[in-house]
Amino acid sequence: MRVALSFLFAVILSTSALASPEFWRHEWPQTNFEKTTVPNWIEIISGGPPKDGIPAISDPSFVRASGKTGIDPTEPVITLEMGGAARAYPIRYLTWHEIVNDVVAGVPVAVTFCPLCNSALSFDRRVDGRVLSFGVSGKLRHSDMIMYDRETESWWQQAIGEAVVGELTGAELTTLPSWMESWAEFTQRHPDGLVMAEPAFNRDYGRNPYQGYDTSGRPFLYSGELPPHGIDALARVVRVGDRAWPMERLAREGEVREAGVVISWRAGQASALDTARIGAGRDVGSIRVRDGQGRDLPHDLMFAFAYHAFWPDGAWMLGN
Template identity: 35%
Template sequence: MNRRRVLAACGCVVGLAGCLGSDPPVAGERTAKDGDSTDGDSVARAGAFDLPIPEDELRRGAPKDAIPAITSPSFSTDWSGFDEVPVELEDSFEVVGVELDGISRAYPLAVLNWHEIVNDTFDGRPVVVTYCPLCGSAVVAERVVAGDTVYFGVSGLLWMSDLVMYDDRTNSLWSQVLATAIRGERTGDRLSLLPATISTWGEWKASHPETEVLVPPPVSGTIRGRQTRRYEVNPYTSYQQSSSIGIGYNEEVDERLHPKTSVVGITAGGVARAYPLDTVSSEGVVNDRVGDVPVVVAASADGSLVAYVRRVDGEAIEFERDGSRLVGGGSRWDLLTGRSLDGPHEGTTLSRANDRSPMFWFAWADFNPETEIYGR
C-alpha cells in the first residue's frame, strides 16, 4: 500500500475553530427481510484494535466540554420565528437525517460543526447523534450502556483524528467511528448503531415532509447551559478543501484517493470496499456484491451517497436509474430512503448496507487499512 507522511499545515490548525473550541469572526410498512446484515463485519471493528487504547495515542484538541454537546434539543419545522436564531435554514445546508419510531429529524451540520454531539430521545428511546468534522463522519446510536441511559459529551481528545466522546456515568472514553469505549471502565462496550443519512435539507424534507429539524442553541440547551455560535460560518471550509488531516498528528495516509474524497464504505464477509462519490455519480447506479451480500450504491443530484442491500424476499434485484429514482424488481424506489413507491414491492424498505455515514477517505482507510476501492 502506497503511504506517505502527511502533516497538517499551521493555517489549517488555526482554522479549526470548532475542533479547538473557540469562535471564529423507520419508514414504510415493512422492511426487506432478507437476513443480510453487515453489522458483524462493521466498519472499524473494535476487535481490530488492542483495547484499551494507549493514552499516548490520544491527542488533545480542546478542553473537555469546550465544544458543548447538546443535551436539551429543540425542534421545529424550520428556523424561522426564532429571534435567537438569526440564520436562515437554506435547502443547500447539509443535514444528518434520522428516521426512527415513526419520527423523522434533521440535524444540520451548521450546528453539528460546533457541537458535534446531540443527546436526543425518539418517543422515549434515548439516541445520540454525533458528527466529527475532521473525519466527515456521522454515527447515530442508542445511548444505552450496560442497560443505563447515559449522556455523551465531547472530551476534547482525538484518536486517529476522530472525535472521542465521554459518557456521564463513568467518564469512559469512546471512539465515535468505532462507537466503542476505548479507555476507562466501559472499555470494549459497543453502542447499538442506528441508520442515518447525510443529505441536503432540501432533499431530506422532500423525502420526509413531516420532518422536524434541530434548532440551534440557545433555543436548544447544551451541557454548558445557554450557548451560541456563529452558525452561518463553517469553520472547516479550508480544512475540507485541503489535503491536510486532523490537527497535525496523522503521520500516514493511503494515497490511492485524495484524503477528503467522500466515500461510502461497506464491509461484509471479511471484505471492506469504499465507493467514491465521483465514481458512483458517473455510473448513476452501482450494482455490486461485497462478500456474499448484494448491494446497490447511488448518489443524489446533491451528492448524497447511499448504499442498500439489494435483496428482497430472498432475491437479489438489479437496479437501474430513472432520474432521481431507483428502478428494480418492477418497482420504483426512493433513493434517499430506500423505500419502494409502487409496484410489487410497494411499502418495502431496503436494508442499509452501511452502518456509518459516508466519510472522508482517509478516515475510512485508517479504520479499514485493507479496504478495496470500487472501480480500481
C-alpha cells in the same frame, strides 16, 4: 487556514510526549485508565478545546420542517428515521456541538458529527441496559473525535462506536441507519418532519470554521499512513462495514450494487467543509445506502484517511 493548521499540527506533535494518563488524571479523575484498547497513548492528543469545551446538546428542541427558515436548500443535515418519526439535525449546529443526545420513537440516541473526519454517525445510547449521555472530550485519535459518557467517563471512539478507555472499554454502541442529505431533500420528503431548532448558544451557526479543509493537502492533527491506491487523504468514501466506496466513483456511476448493498448518489448537497458559509459550499452530492430489500443500512461518509486509519485491512471498492 492552511498556515494555521500546519502550525497547530507542529505544536501538537511537539507536545505529544505529554500524552499519558498521568497527564490527564487531573481533568479525568473518574476515568479508569487501567483499562484501554489503545495500543499507544501517543495516539491520543488534544484537539485544542478542553473537556466540554465543545458543548454537546441534550434534550434538543424541534420545529416543523415546513416552518423552519434560515437554512439554505443545499445545506447538509443528518437524517434519522425511526418508528415513523423523521428528524433532521443540521450540520450548521453539529459543526459547533458535535453530539446531540436525543430520544426518537422511544429510543435514546446520540447523533454525532466529527468535522475533521467528515464522519456523521448515529448510535443507540443503551449499553447493557444502561442509558448513557455523551459529551465531547476534547481529545482526538487519528483526527477522530473521542466522545465520553457522563456516567462512567469512559472514552469512546466516534468512528467505530466503541469504548477505548475506561470502565466500559470494549463495549460497542449499536449504529443506527442515518445519512447526510441536503435540507431540500429532507423537506421534500418530510414537510411535516421535525428539524432541530437553533441551540441557545452564542455561535455563528451556518459559518464553517474549517474553511478550505476538505481541499487541503493534509488532514489536520493526523500523522498516520495515507490511503493507498493514490486516493486523496481528504477524498470522501462511503463506508459500509469494513468496505469503502470512493464518492468519486459513486458520483460517476450514479448507483452501485455489490457486496449485498445498493448505494445511490444524487447531486444537490453542499460540502460543510469548503467555503466560509456552509450553504455556499461546492456540490458533493448525497448518498443513500440500502440492502437488496430497500432497507436503509448503517454506514458512514468519511474521509479516506480516517477509513484507512481505523480499517487498515479494509476492502477498497474501486470498481473497474
